[in-house]
Amino acid sequence: MARKTYQVIVRGRFAPLDDEQRAALLAKADDHDVFRAKFTEEGTVTYERSLLAFTFRCLVPATDEDGEAVVIGKAEALAAAAVSGIGADYRDLRSVSTDLDNIKIRRREHRYS
Template sequence: MFRVTISGAFDGITEAQRAALRADADAFQPGYTETGAFTTDRALSAFTFRCQVPAEEPTDGEPEATRRALAALDAHGYPHRVIRVAVTDMRDIKIRRRNR
């Protein structure tokens, strides 16, 4: 499982798209989902898109996760420019438990 965070800027969105974004973006639910979730600034110019991408093959890595997350972002249909992509491979996360 990968968690991908894409930072970007909207590029020429229409008023109808702005209205849809206002309804779709929820600053209080910034979690990672497979369809992706937006958080935006008030002007709807910049955004953060969080997406959870399953590893389809044991050898899947950052390039495959990035490609699938960008496809999920494109599926929303908002014109945009990607500024930065950060990928976390959840298979590499170690959980340290405290001894009690």
């Protein structure tokens, strides 16, 4: 079975937060800044201090038989666990995936005069 890797971005909204959850998330906000985001198999949660929405980035290994729905399902399960791990609930998940094998790198031609 051939292995593939998908890069997945899951976006969602925080479910209504109580004062304690808000304080805890704001205390950790610098650790979840977008500039710290990475695509890893564990995934990375980022959010802004407005605490309205979050983004989760991850890499999902898959086989040729796994369809996009399976990959997105795995990514959304990871996102749900990550958001729960930082002390919040979620809603309205939307995801997009990219098969890294299908990315074509266009190299710029260098012209020397």
